[in-house]
Amino acid sequence: MNAAVIIDRRRVLAGGGALIVSFSLGSALAQQQDAPQAAAPSPPGSLKTSPYLDAWIRIDADGVEVFTGKAELGQGFKTAFQQIAAEELDIAFESLKVTTADTRLTANEGYTAGSNSMKDSGTAIQNAAAQVRALLIAEAARRLGLSAESLRTADGAVIAPDGKRLSYGELVAVDMLHVQAQPDSKLKDPATFKVIGRPVPRVDIPAKVTGGEAYVQDMRLPGMLHARVVRPPSYGAELTECDTAAVGKLPGVVKVVRDGNFLAVVAEKEFQSIKAMNALAAAAKWKETARLPKQDDLVNVLTSLPSQDTTIFERSNAAVAAHRTIEATYTRPYQAHGSIGPSCAVAQFVDGAMTVWTHTQGVYPDRQGIAEMLRMPPANVRLIHVDGSGCYGHNGADDAAADAALIARALPGRPVRVHWTREQEHAWEPYGPAMVTKLKASLDGNGKIADWNFDVWSNTHSMRPGGAGSMLAAQHMAQPFAVPAPRPLPLPEGGGDRNAIPFYNFPNTRVVHHFISAMPLRISAMRALGAYHNVFSIESFIDELAILAGADPVEFRLKHLDDQRGRDVIEKAAQAFGWKPDQKPPPDRGYGFAFARYKNLAAYCAVASEVEVNRETGRPRLVRAAAAVDSGQVVNPDGLINQIEGAIVQSMSWTLYESVTFDDTRITSIDWQTYPILRFSSVPESIEVHIIDRPGQPFLGSGETGQGPAAASIANAVANATGKRLRNLPLTRKRIKEAIDA
Amino acid sequence: MMTLKVNGREHQVDAEADTPLLYVLRDDLKLNAAKYGCGLGQCGSCTVIVDGKAVLSCVVPMVLLEGKQVTTLEGLGTIAEPAPIQRAFMEEQAAQCGYCIPGMMMRAQALLQKNSKPTDEQIRAELEPHLCRCGTHMRILRAVHRAARLMDTADVSPAANGSAR
Structure with missing residues (x-):
């Protein structure tokens, strides 16, 4: 190895601090790398667990390759990662190749889940790319005998003041990038971004629309x-x-x-x-x-199973007195x-x-x-x-x-x-678990929420492998592997209690998670986990309280929310929708609103919707929706819009149509006839998605952000249209008709 | 041995008469676009065009296809030279996972071949047999409208780079 290069790496990345340079020779395979040495603070995103730069960026004479341990699932982040790397490396977007999850080639980033890919992998790639660029500049400075400050990068090369170019391929030496990332990177100023923030077309779509080998x-x-x-x-x-x-x-x-x-x-x-x-x-x-529970008695079945009860949030202020109290129970079925x-x-x-x-x-x-x-x-x-x-x-x-x-x-x-x-x-397939929530809250003398009690009953929301016992083949073998004991997913992200803690400020609040370990049906993680039902419950009940207070639902929410970014998406969605406090929908139509910050720590999303209900048949129809989203720094605005549009449409299908059905022995919803979902005749007239970009702020992800708000917004619009509150998902034509006739 | 005409070429296929067209396209002819989604004619992922009509290839046995012309998405165009319908889906970025999209495109192509200026209502009605789970419907509708305009102007120059919308 070249000692001068090592000294450079120390100087460049560590700024004189305690940099650990790895001297391991041979192939630098991600999974063979040493465990990160104790060093605080740690580098951001998945660099924490896979700190070597060459786990993310590899350069040779043939070009530059970007690696991610996450899996492209149709969210389009392969394109977003390519944008991030192109930006921070100063290299043409088209010249990069992105390799996704492979146990021989990429970092171990666990699951591609929880809207975490941008936060974990996007952040890692951004910082790794910035640090790789700094190393390349330092190496060029050493070779040219110039100061690093006098050099610039463009189009995959370091360029000297006299115009001399050294391509990255020429500059990179064996193992040069096999160095641990430092906690801080010199990232580009978002104001100078040329690739990040642009609606670059997705790299995977051309093959998918021309019959290429895509799957x-x-x-x-x-x-x-x-x-x-x-x-x-x-x-x-x-x-x-x-x-x-x-x-x-x-x-x-x-x-x-x-x-x-x-x-x-x-x-x-x-x-x-x-x-x-x-x-x-x-x-x-x-x-x-015969071992399945009674489908039409799911509330009692779930709430009577043994549960492990944890108070996950408590706040009290005895000075605020309750005047009027209401309570309600909301349910969600198993969904596929x-x-x-x-x-x-x-x-x-x-x-x-x-x-x-x-x-x-x-x-x-x-x-x-x-x-x-x-x-x-x-x-x-x-x-x-x-x-x-x-x-x-x-x-x-x-x-x-x-x-x-x-x-x-x-x-x-x-x-x-x-x-x-x-x-x-x-x-x-392992379904999204059925859930029950019981809510009880009071208004004070001024029409504000005085106290809030929220109880949620749920299974875990992840039975993913890890062990063999999570997989059907292993369960069915002659020497079977037992299904592992389920565990609640820890907060702050949570599982059944994801988004169970209200993001609003109430003087008295108590939230209890009733974790049920018995799993009558096979279940696991489904997009948004417990947040789908918890946000549906909270945001429906907020509307019930707003009605009780005689307040406009948007104003009522703002009255209980301090978080400025939350307030901004609420105001943006309301404005885009044309929401007015004294609005009167046309006959048989209703307006609904809902908001959440996903996991109370990721992206913000508000959805306003207009629903039409046929009073003769009970058939609901989402006419239009307007959403606002704040996902931090936006990498690909069209990709973000696509995710939120999709979340609203998919959540609408869950919310209006879908439940897994079963008798005492077998699952009976086994195709699209018995498990109907949205078809084109029910697709809304328009969906508008407005982005609030936050340049330089952390990536917050987006894949699961819209599901909860969309569900509650639609439910609130149904209630607004019919004057009847439906609390059991899905809000089917039959249930709406029965509510109207009751 | 049976003779099957696909995308303008004749193929000798060694398949049993009850084999649905889908498996011959995928397994014998190595074509990717028509997808297995349900095998029940409920989702539309396997849609191809037979003699100008959109057909669910997962439920049409080979025995019914003697002498007929089959067109798959591969037969419309390529990445380098996309057909208007392909160009439209690229320009509208009308896919998330994209699995259902080839079937949608073939149904839309069949519609546009007989009705070059369909209304939004007609497009929705035509696409009713097709399921999309990602919720890309709004973009799919926009892409079909765009394809109609592209076919109308017969302007099939490659999509401009740089911007999706």
Whole structure:
């Protein structure tokens, strides 16, 4: 190694402080890097856990490559990351390549979840890029014998005052970027941004609209086989009998795989595997147990299960007296992610090493689970993220990856592609948990909220892998892995209690989280977790209190909110919508408003909506919505708008139509007929999204910001249109009709 | 062996007569655009054009396709030379995950081939068989309107870089 370079790195990045330079030689693979040495304060974002600059940016003669441990799920952040790196490195956007989650190539960033990708990975890439640029300038200064201050960067090169250019590829030396990031970076002044803040078209869209290979579903490896799984008909069902001989003789069938209650068939061609799956399903005999709760009694079922109760927030001020008190119970059913493309994975087992291509949200945790299931060392298992159909949380992706790995192990050498059926995805995905909230609050003598009590009953909101027991294949094997004990997700982000603490200021507040560990249905993380129902409950109840106080809902909210950025999005959404305190909607229409700061610590979002209700049929229709969002520094405004538009439309579908159905044994909502979602005839006339940009402020993310506010805004508009308050999700035509007729 | 005409070319396909068109397109012809979404004709992801009409390829068996002309999204254009409908979806950034989009585009293409100036109502009605889970509907509608305008002016120069909207 070149000692002069090391001294430079110390000087450049540490400013004389305690920089640890790694001397490890050989391949600088992210997962092989030493644990970060104790140093405070730590660098920002995911640099905290993966501090080496070359875990994020690698430069060689061929160009500059950016790495992220997060998975592109259709949110478009691959493009946003490329913008961030281009900006801070001073290099053409088009010349960069971005590689996403891969256990051999990228940092371990856990799950792509919680609207955290911009905050974690975007921040890491921004700071790593700025520090890499500083190193390159320092190296150029050393070579040219000039001061770093006299040099500038442009278009992938350091440029001297006399015009001499040294490209980044020329400047970078072996291991030069294998150095730990420092806590502070010299970031660019947002006023000078050329790429950040621009609506750069998404890099993945051209292939997706021209039939390119864009998804794991589109992978075709040489010699690839097609597998289909035969899942049990219900939770806990046991395979008692299965004559596989006839299925094994069907055209194209290569193998029938049975391991306890895990049953699959592999064929040369895809439709052959489907025919064989149907034959195998017909041959399989199962013993089922009736163990599901009563669907129409979910409130009592959930609130009577044993719970672990925690008061998560308490504030009191005895000086404020309650005058009028109201209470209400709100419920949410189990709801499905409902990816349009059922889960899929490709796996290949060669020379004792397993490779799985998957649309999982967490390649590293999923690798751990698959390795445990196969009883293999994790180092021999590689997971590579490939785009899939939108997942909106923990859907069947990880299960399909485990299925593929288990089947591929039985056919060494041959790549095996597993694609779930629609019915399997609907029946077996882990749903967003059902929830119950009970609220009680009082107004004081001046029409302000005097006290606020909020109780939420919920399962955990993440049963993601980690261990093998989270995955269906491992649960169904002859030597099964037990489902791990569920745990509540810790605050401040929370799970069932995400956004349970009101963001408003009330003099007396008490919030209790009733964590239920029994899980009658298979559940896990669904976009926004508990925030969807908690915000729906809080923001509906705020409206009930505003009505009781005779106050305008927007003014009533502002009266209880100090946070300036929160006030700004409320005012922006109200203004964009044309909200007026004395407004009168047309007949059979209603206006609604809602606001939340996601997780009480991320992006701010307010949604105003207009809903029409057909009084004869009860059918609700979202006519239009106007939203305002503050997500900190905006990287790609069109991407942000796309996320919020999508959140409003998706949340509208959850809120008006969706619930998982079941009898005492089986899930009965197993396709789009039995689990109807939004169709074009119900798409609003317009959705406006207004961004409040905060240059230089931290990235706050956006993927899950709009779900809660959209739901409550629509519910409030339904109440405004009908004069009836609906507190049980979904607000179906039938329920609205019954409320009108009551 | 069966003969299937796809995107203007004849293919000899070794598939059983009951095989739905979708699997022949994906598995035998290695085409990506038509997607498996439900296999039940409920979601529209697998939509292709057969003799000018939008068809759900997951429920149409090969036996019904003898002598017919199949067009998939691949047959309309490429990244370098996108068809108006493809250009419109790029310009409107009308995708999130994008999985449902090829099917939507083929239904819209079939509509625009017979009605070059559809109303918003007609577009919505036409797209009713299609599901999108990301909530990209507003952009999809805008993209179809844009495609109609592009086809009308027959201006198919490549999309300008730099701005999505």
